[in-house]
Amino acid sequence: MDLLWLYAQALVDGLLAGVMYSLVALGFVLIFKASGVLNFAQGAMVFMAGLTFVSLMELGLHPALAGLATVAVMVALALAVERVVLRPLVNQPPIILFMATIGLTFIVEGATLSVWGSTPKLLELGDPYAAFEVGELYIVYSEFYAAIAVAALVIALALFFNKTRIGRALRAVADDHQAALSVGIPLTTIWVVVWSVAGVVALVAGIVWGGRLGVQFSLALLALKALPVLILGGFTSIPGAIVGGLLVGAGEKLAEVYMSETFGLGGVENFFPYLMAMLFLMVRPQGLFGERIIERV
Amino acid sequence: MTSALLSVNNIEVVYDHVILVLKGVSLTVPEGGVVALLGANGAGKTTTLKAVSNLLRAERGEVTRGAITYRGERVDRLDPHALVTRGVTQVMEGRHCFEHLTVEENLLTGAYTRKDGRAAVARDLQMVYGYFPRLQDRRTAQAGYISGGEQQMTAIGRALMARPSLILLDEPSMGLAPQLVEEIFDIVRRLNREEGVSFLLAEQNTNIALRYADYGYILENGRVVLDGKASTLTENADVKEFYLGLGEGGRKSYREVKHYRRRKRWLA
Numbered sequence: 001m002d003l004l005w006l007y008a009q010a011l012v013d014g015l016l017a018g019v020m021y022s023l024v025a026l027g028f029v030l031i032f033k034a035s036g037v038l039n040f041a042q043g044a045m046v047f048m049a050g051l052t053f054v055s056l057m058e059l060g061l062h063p064a065l066a067g068l069a070t071v072a073v074m075v076a077l078a079l080a081v082e083r084v085v086l087r088p089l090v091n092q093p094p095i096i097l098f099m100a101t102i103g104l105t106f107i108v109e110g111a112t113l114s115v116w117g118s119t120p121k122l123l124e125l126g127d128p129y130a131a132f133e134v135g136e137l138y139i140v141y142s143e144f145y146a147a148i149a150v151a152a153l154v155i156a157l158a159l160f161f162n163k164t165r166i167g168r169a170l171r172a173v174a175d176d177h178q179a180a181l182s183v184g185i186p187l188t189t190i191w192v193v194v195w196s197v198a199g200v201v202a203l204v205a206g207i208v209w210g211g212r213l214g215v216q217f218s219l220a221l222l223a224l225k226a227l228p229v230l231i232l233g234g235f236t237s238i239p240g241a242i243v244g245g246l247l248v249g250a251g252e253k254l255a256e257v258y259m260s261e262t263f264g265l266g267g268v269e270n271f272f273p274y275l276m277a278m279l280f281l282m283v284r285p286q287g288l289f290g291e292r293i294i295e296r297v
Numbered sequence: 298m299t300s301a302l303l304s305v306n307n308i309e310v311v312y313d314h315v316i317l318v319l320k321g322v323s324l325t326v327p328e329g330g331v332v333a334l335l336g337a338n339g340a341g342k343t344t345t346l347k348a349v350s351n352l353l354r355a356e357r358g359e360v361t362r363g364a365i366t367y368r369g370e371r372v373d374r375l376d377p378h379a380l381v382t383r384g385v386t387q388v389m390e391g392r393h394c395f396e397h398l399t400v401e402e403n404l405l406t407g408a409y410t411r412k413d414g415r416a417a418v419a420r421d422l423q424m425v426y427g428y429f430p431r432l433q434d435r436r437t438a439q440a441g442y443i444s445g446g447e448q449q450m451t452a453i454g455r456a457l458m459a460r461p462s463l464i465l466l467d468e469p470s471m472g473l474a475p476q477l478v479e480e481i482f483d484i485v486r487r488l489n490r491e492e493g494v495s496f497l498l499a500e501q502n503t504n505i506a507l508r509y510a511d512y513g514y515i516l517e518n519g520r521v522v523l524d525g526k527a528s529t530l531t532e533n534a535d536v537k538e539f540y541l542g543l544g545e546g547g548r549k550s551y552r553e554v555k556h557y558r559r560r561k562r563w564l565a
Contacts, residue, residue: 091357165409172395172406179393181352183455184381184410 018249043223050206074199234287
């Protein structure tokens with residue numbers, strides 16, 4: 001019976017961690033959908049948003065004010081990226097845009113470090129150990145609230161995409177750039193909007209992850225954790241990012257517990273998601289919820 | 298002749314800085330007119346339309362010489378968005394619906410540039426459904442899964458939602474059954490008469506295009522080789538032989554196929 005609770009606890013921990021992976025993956029999906037660019041800099045954006053937010057708070061700003069100011073910074077970044085990177089490279093092959101975002105990663109990281117310094121900062125989101133119990137499960141409040149925040153964000157995004165004029169235009173651009181141009185949707189505006197939204201998602205991710213790990217450089221590496229999530233869920237699907245995140249989170253924690261209980265192996269959770277992703281690629285390369293390729297016969 | 302809505306003056310279009318596709322094309326669309334742009338594959342019909350709508354630049358094409366004016370204003374340096382807001386919308390060849398959006402969402406994206414409020418957009422949505430009742434039945438279907446004819450209707454309806462004065466209609470007959478082609482052209486005529494929309498349409502199907510248009514231009518190798526009233530073109534011997542498949546004495550039979558073709562008079 002104890003063992004069962006152990007697995008249940010691993011599952012819950014995994015799902016809660018998974019929600020947070022989804023958050024990073026979400027940023028990738030947004031930009032990939034609207035501009036076909038795999039934005040390698042998403043992790044750097046999480047780092048930038050998180051560190052800017054904490055540093056502003058340390059300067060004595062009210063959290064809400066700091067949040068707003070950070071959003072403004074992310075929108076400014078979106079404007080700059082559109083102007084300096086995307087517009088000159090329009091119509092270039094995807095690999096060139098991908099390379100550009102790798103360059104962008106280092107610029108964003110470097111600039112953030114030189115402005116705010118490289119010391120890790122603590123983000124206090126209430127007592128990190130406070131928890132409640134369900135049966136024998138132990139659920140940490142901060143993680144639980146993070147999951148709720150993510151759920152709210154996803155619902156907000158879904159409404160934005162499906163119910164608003166701009167959201168509809170974003171989906172239209174994702175489907176067919178040329179046709180979107182022909183009905184007068186300006187691609188440049190759409191790119192700024194989508195990078196800004198990705199910036200806001202990065203801020204939420206930065207706060208949630210920063211509260212857990214401290215706000216430090218390793219936040220930028222979260223981008224790598226998002227890749228298996230994307231492969232599982234599909235690069236073009238918001239629900240895919242969520243489900244992919246949950247699968248990766250639950251999968252890695254369960255695998256860890258199983259391997260250490262049965263074989264005494266440790267550290268499986270570090271590579272298990274990538275193993276899952278590779279196996280998955282062979283079976284269903286477009287991901288669970290990847291945009292179905294519509295073929296009329 | 299009524300005043301010119303659109304005039305294209307001697308434009309030259311180059312792709313990728315080297316490939317010369319249009320070598321001096323001029324044409325005029327009068328207010329309220331239906332003008333057909335005819336010619337074979339690769340003659341430059343689509344390029345002409347895209348030069349007007351400014352979609353060329355997205356394909357690395359450029360108008361290097363000549364001018365395009367719409368209502369007296371130079372428009373060849375604007376972007377597509379600016380043109381749509383001025384009242385020129387293109388319906389691209391091959392329909393290009395937003396496949397993952399529903400039919401109604403497709404139509405609504407057409408109203409993206411509108412600033413006159415929800416009520417006006419809702420009214421125009423009903424207007425489009427009035428012309429294309431079939432779209433109303435399929436309004437919640439994903440546009441990727443509807444039939445080719447319905448997609449063409451969606452594409453035209455989507456363009457209408459921008460409240461254009463001029464629609465650039467590229468190859469509306471492509472891949473459609475003859476009966477549907479007829480239906481689409483009937484609606485084009487009704488839109489022209491009832492809504493006052495002017496059309497510049499590129500078409501390979503010379504026969505039907507000349508029946509519905511008032512005026513036609515024939516393009517060959519990036520040049521206008523012949524133009525005239527639709528009724529005059531239909532009677533032209535060369536048009537008959539080379540575009541309508543009619544010989545001197547009615548429909549040509551392949552039994553008496555010639556090994557040489559008569560030289561086109563306009564090349565002389």
